[in-house]
């Protein structure tokens with residue numbers, strides 16, 4: 001893979017800020033930067049590639065009643081190029097996943113003891129989609145939190161983190177404004193009125209990389225702050241965040257560093273949402289409808 005992407009200091013920024021530009025101004029992931037990211041990190045695969053090169057990825061979630069969230073994250077990971085993809089889910093959920101997507105390896109997790117071998121196998125863990133807030137998730141959370149694997153924490157994973165704050169350097173957090181408010185102990189309005197400050201504060205408290213979702217999603221690693229101008233309100237639909245967490249996990253499993261995986265996933269996700277909305281309208285968009293558009297964007301024409 002080619003060189004690391006430019007840092008905040010050496011990329012272009014809004015020319016209207018030229019004179020008084022601060023190091024903290026967000027860098028826009030515009031078309032040019034998106035193409036640069038895609039060229040750099042989505043090169044054609046080696047001819048002798050095998051599925052072990054891009055995994056295993058483990059999704060932990062899918063409490064009873066929430067099979068859809070785990071399925072959306074795990075299937076997105078597969079469709080975004082993850083190799084072996086496992087799901088550690090509640091026993092009630094496993095058969096739903098097997099039946100719906102046989103390419104996934106769904107494993108019924110009853111206790112911490114069932115989770116340990118899955119964590120030992122995984123290269124990347126996406127924890128939280130449909131994890132829930134009940135006893136099943138409560139007994140698993142300490143094991144998830146302690147796992148030394150590269151992690152994406154989403155949805156209920158962020159709820160558990162809010163209750164049990166801790167740093168983890170190899171982690172991507174993907175809060176929406178409601179989850180960010182909970183993590184910060186404030187209101188959604190306070191997050192939305194100062195989104196840059198909120199994402200920086202979350203990163204400072206928890207380490208790793210933070211994606212603050214919503215219109216103009218922000219990606220921050222403590223040094224770089226990037227903003228995605230793509231995306232549309234049609235994406236305010238259930239499961240859209242699960243698709244993003246699966247996508248971040250898939251890029252991590254394919255070897256992208258933390259920040260680049262987060263930034264490229266946010267950009268691909270938003271652009272796929274825009275392609276689908278342009279073709280059929282914003283209203284009524286389903287999260288899983290992003291898959292064909294994502295696949296096209298993930299396999300750019302060689303230049």
Ligand SMILES: NC(=O)C1=CN([C@@H]2O[C@H](COP(=O)(O)OP(=O)(O)OC[C@H]3O[C@@H](n4cnc5c(N)ncnc54)[C@H](O)[C@@H]3O)[C@@H](O)[C@H]2O)[C@@H](O)CC1
Nearest residue numbers: 066067068069129130131132155156176177178188238239
């Ligand atoms: N098909 C499925 O099984 C799905 C399950 N899901 C799972 O359902 C569980 C609970 O998710 P919920 O959707 O109830 O919880 P959320 O945390 O997404 O939403 C709870 C409340 O937070 C607030 N909120 C949400 N998004 C916000 C935003 N962008 N700005 C401001 N406030 C916001 C709203 O008041 C909302 O009612 C999670 O485990 C999640 O993964 C969801 O991912 C959706 C799809």
Ligand SMILES: Nc1ncnc2c1ncn2[C@@H]1O[C@H](COP(=O)(O)OP(=O)(O)O)[C@@H](O)[C@H]1O
Nearest residue numbers: 176213214215231232233236238239240241242
């Ligand atoms: N108005 C909007 N403009 C751009 N993107 C949006 C908008 N609303 C939602 N999104 C995107 O859709 C996704 C929604 O995620 P989330 O709120 O976690 O949904 P869910 O919990 O239902 O999966 C995020 O990536 C967010 O950035």
